[in-house]
Amino acid sequence: SSSITEAKEFVKRLRRQTDLCNMVKTVRALLNNNSTVTVLRSGLHAIFNKKSLDVAKDLLQEKFRNPKKRQKNIQLKCLKNFVSSLASSTDIRDLLSCLSSDLQTFVIKPSKSKEAFKEQASDFMLKWNLLLSNVGKILTINRTDSFG
Numbered sequence: 032s033s034s035i036t037e038a039k040e041f042v043k044r045l046r047r048q049t050d051l052c053n054m055v056k057t058v059r060a061l062l063n064n065n066s067t068v069t070v071l072r073s074g075l076h077a078i079f080n081k082k083s084l085d086v087a088k089d090l091l092q093e094k095f096r097n098p099k100k101r102q103k104n105i106q107l108k109c110l111k112n113f114v115s116s117l118a119s120s121t122d123i124r125d126l127l128s129c130l131s132s133d134l135q136t137f138v139i140k141p142s143k144s145k146e147a148f149k150e151q152a153s154d155f156m157l158k159w160n161l162l163l164s165n166v167g168k169i170l171t172i173n174r175t176d177s178f179g
Contacts, residue, residue, distance in 0.1 A: 055123055058123055058126075059123050062121055062122070062123060062126075068117065068118070068121070071117070072114065072117055074170055075114045075117075075166070075170075076114070077173075078166060078169050078170070078173075079111065079114075105133075105137040105138075105155065106155065106158045106159045106162045107162065108133070108137070109130065109133040109134070109137065109159070110162060110163075110166070112129055112130075112133055113126060113129055113130055113133075116129040134155075137155070138151050138152055138155050
């Protein structure tokens with residue numbers, strides 16, 4: 032039974048790796064198209080400038096948490112850093128390095144223990160997915176040209 036469990040975990044990791052490789056291929060092709068990157072950046076900057084993400088910010092803030100311990104919206108900071116590093120000549124490795132650096136700064140280093148890291152990483156991923164889904168919805172509804 033432990034072999035079956037190990038095999039299932041291996042298959043899950045392999046699927047994730049394949050999904051990531053396919054995503055990287057797609058993103059790399061998009062990054063090589065200057066006009067697509069320019070339109071995407073302008074769409075994302077328009078979202079930030081129009082405060083379209085206020086609803087997402089409200090959802091991301093935890094109302095019942097101790098104000099001293101309340102985290103700033105690190106997901107939005109990470110997204111803004113990511114967008115600011117997005118340029119017409121940006122390589123996907125540079126973008127991943129930017130995101131990795133932010134994760135190191137905001138999630139990994141502040142964790143004091145394994146349990147704290149798990150909680151913080153889980154919280155980050157939940158809110159990151161929520162933020163990206165809201166950005167995708169806003170782009171879909173208001174900025175369709177940003178999808179090339």
